[in-house]
Amino acid sequence: MPKPRTSDGITQPRLGPSGWLRWFWRQLTSMRTALLLLLLLAVAAVPGSLVPQRSSDPNGVTQYFRDNPDLAPILDNLQMFDVFTSAWFSAIYLLLFASLVGCVIPRTRHHLKALGQKPPKTPLRLNRMAGFIRKEHHGAETDARGAAGAAEQLLRKSGYRTVMFDEPATRGRPGAYSVSAERGYLRETGNLLFHIALLGVLVAVGVGGGFGFTGQRVVVEGQTMVNSLVSYDSFNPGRFFNDSSLKPFTLSVDTFDVTYQSDPNKGAYGQALDFDVKTTTRLPGEEPQSNRIKVNEPLSIGGTNVYLLGNGYAPTITVRDPSGRAVYREIIPFLPQDTNLTSTGIIKVPDGLADQLGMIGFFYPTPFELGTGALTSAYPDLKSPVLELRAYRGDLGINDGTPRSVYTLDTDGMTQIAGGKSGTDALRLGLGETVELPDGLGTISLDEVNRFASLDVHRDPAQGWVLLFAVLATAGMFAALLIPRRRVWVRATDGEGNTLQLEYAGLARGEDPQLAQAVADVARRHEAALDLEAPLDLEASPDFTSQRSTSSRTDVNSSP
């Protein structure tokens, strides 16, 4: 079988399956691929900020579907509403991390070997190296061997790993002693630590998401929640979650105080300044404890954290039949619609009246009548609250057991009897007031208004690990980016007539803007240690910047 040929006549080896695999792995772990994957990751994250995400903004997604009924399903097929868990986003970061692993393993092996090794032999021509300095001293008290020994001591003290070489004389070169030194191994250690810690972050995030949960629950002042599955309004368990990680605690919201900016002459009138929830928690077999939850201060209990994420009003409403018997009494959380807490809620009275009764309520903590006669809320605190109700009678649609949201009212099978086009005004109630329902159905009262706290209960068993790995990664990054790895050489040669010739040079192993300065510094300290004064500079001119430019030019010319 003829070997495949490329157009320019180069014979390429045939690759079997394992050969292709190896080729693929080599491509994947190449720096260029890693870089492209990184940039791709950045690009792939962009749509996650342009389109609402189910994870962070589920209502936004619903709204998007309503506003763009044609586009939304197409985007949904492309997983645009779940970008960060989508197949394509996951593919990019998993490939990136595979590439990272493929690189970290050989480099770790290589680095471990390097850690056990001595610095390599001193190059013959130091004048080709960075920061080269050559000096000659007459009448020095030390010989080359002593000078090299002093250099070794000095470098070792400065954290260099050193080795001294006795370089015997060869043709055209006198015998010399040289010190080869290297420092900054921590740079590569930090580099590897950074990348391994990133892997740690990824794994910890995955584990935390898998075993943790988040649950939301609205608790009205005076009410108690129990930490069990059924008591949550909504609950998002991780893939490996099981009920046993729900510690059986109870939490009562005793009071919920809110402070507002109440001076109308200053800016931001009505802005909330402080939310303060006083709670009592009970764990089985323990004394009840009083605590508080604030916006930046979650409550930690039984391995979970409880956060205050929202607030609103929950009116207590009683409906009585014409005979005065209470057929309905509920505390109903109303959902806030604006910053002044104009809120809406649904009241459904299925039994006890002549007909089923449904009401859409609007609650105004501090009502203000607009020119049109409609109400709005002018301030979020309870000043003279008003509840306005549109009432419907007929079939609530719950008789056949169909589950219905408590936050919506299906008016299809119902007749409006108050508000809107019914011909009767909407019902308006102040605090403690009672009004007649239309059609002689009975009465309705607004007994009480309490605040509710929207609590988020969150457990992430790996959260501490994520932080630990993030801190390790940062520490590694510090070392990898800021510690210079460099080699420094010192060579001492005994010249004729009691002269001592000293040469210094360095090599950057990575980003090292201070290298030349460091070599000059070693030279200065070395001379000070040897008590050498007034050296006779041979090649290092007083302005050794131009000297270095010359040596760099040599490099340029000698390179192919």
Added chain:
Amino acid sequence: MTETLSQYSAILLYCTMVVYAAAFVAFAIDLAQRSAAAGRPVAQSGAGEQLTAAQRRAAAQTTQTASGQAGGSGTVTTLDRPTVIDDDAEIARTRSGGVVIRVAMALTWLGFIAHLLATILRGVAAERVPWANMWEFSMTGTVLMVGVFLGVQFKLDLRFLGAFLIGLVLMLLGIASLQYYVDVVPLPPALQSYWLVIHVLVATLATGFFALGFALSGVQLMRTRYEESEDSPPTWLGFLKTLPAAVTLENLAYRLNVIGFILWTFTLIAGSIWAEAAWGRYWGWDTKEVWTFIIWVIYAGYIHARATRGWRGSRSAWLAIVGFSAVMFNFGIVNVFFKGLHAYSGL
């Protein structure tokens, strides 16, 4: 009282802008003088000046080859590569000794002091740190940009960036005073945390470093263009001759961007810790979190590009520019127009 102080702060900021405008003009004149001087034979130059464009390219290539050999085929950043051109020498060679640049720097210092006072005054007026809405972010962000610019001068002479950087700062302050001014309002409960002091300050400081890195990368691209063309640049770009070599500009940009990157990483982690306390999760892909992540990844790519064959030089410079554009987008667009939990623009 609060309003009066806040208005004094705003007036002081307008004065600052006038001083900066004067500094900008002086920096521009300095560049023009450099252009003119570049036409004449150079008198005080060192050895570096004599490198021809071709030699510089050779130098750059040497660097790249070395990088390829030493770097191997690793994903982990390899930075094993000798720097052929001595940056300090390059900067020393191109130092401008003119009177105009000194005037420009003096004006910048004067502007900076007024700017700093204006910012502090705003903080005093609000009785908290002056970075809790767009107006304050702009004020503090630009004061830190100028502060980083002035601070770096003690280590590296980057005065030639003055026109570029002060121009950018003036533009940002202009937009801020037209669009972002708001009166002092109390902090919403979500912002009442010491993390506001740490997280936002570090993020803003990172922006300062990224801005300077961006300016250097921009100049680097222009300078590369000049080095690669054998013809003389048009007269108005003559100053390019008098700037450090592109390789030096790239090295300097890298040093500043690395500091920015470290600060940005800290911003990200501090933000996560705060988000955990305030919102019940350390990471939730909120729009601002998405963009913080994007910026982090772009700069991580930039750092890797320095060690990737074929990506040094102009390509990595473009990455730095894209990175800073993302920072500006995150600040100017995401803060104001995107829906999310970080809705603190105050507009």
